Each structure stands twice: as C-alpha cells, then as structure tokens.
Amino acid sequence: MNALVNSVRLMGNLGKDPIIKSFSNGGKIANCTIATAHISKDKEGNKIEETDWHNIVIKGKLAEVVEKYVSKGSKIAVEGSLRNRKYTDAAGNDKYITEVIVNDLQLLSKKESQD
16 A cells, blocks of 8 residues: 655745744744745746745744844745645634645845844
8 A cells, every 4th residue: 555645845935024922831833935936838828927926834843943034035945744734814714724834944134134
C-alpha cells in the first residue's frame, strides 16, 4: 500500500508583518501570508504573472525566529503540511480556511531596520 503524504513547500514574500500571539505558558504562534507567483505566456507571447496568497502558521521556536527576523516583504521558504479548518466569523457566518502548518523555515532576506 502506498503511503499518503500531506506535504507542501513554498517560497515567497510576506504581504504584511506577521501577527504574533504569545501564551501564558511561554509559547508563541506566528500567523502570516506569503505570496507566490506563477509566470506564463499568453498566445501572443506576452508575459502573465499570477499571484497566489497562502496562510502560514508557525509555532514554537520558529515563531520566535519570525518575530525577531521577519517583516512585510521578507522572502522566506517554508515546509509543512496543509490543514483545512472551519471557523465562525464575528457575524456568525461559517468560514473555511486552508493553512500551511510549518515545520521548517528558511529566511531568505533580512528584516528591514526599524531605526
């Protein structure tokens, strides 16, 4: 029997600063979105760039790294698994979201100085 695998690798740029949540036990979670691009050509040979946005969840020590070194525009590479979940928004509507739960992270650019 073949093993079923839930694995994803993405490299992209953050669309905004990560949102960091800290817990009373010292744990942290970082939530962010990264943009990836797909470039192709149309029938006339014109370049077409399509951007996809991905919801990223980073936990524990990796969230601490994100808090210190990652900001809007940073280029990162992540590996993890996909998770689909349902939640209820403030208006009481059911919403569905797909997230990448990160287990490996590479920083590909430096955080801009806040001086």
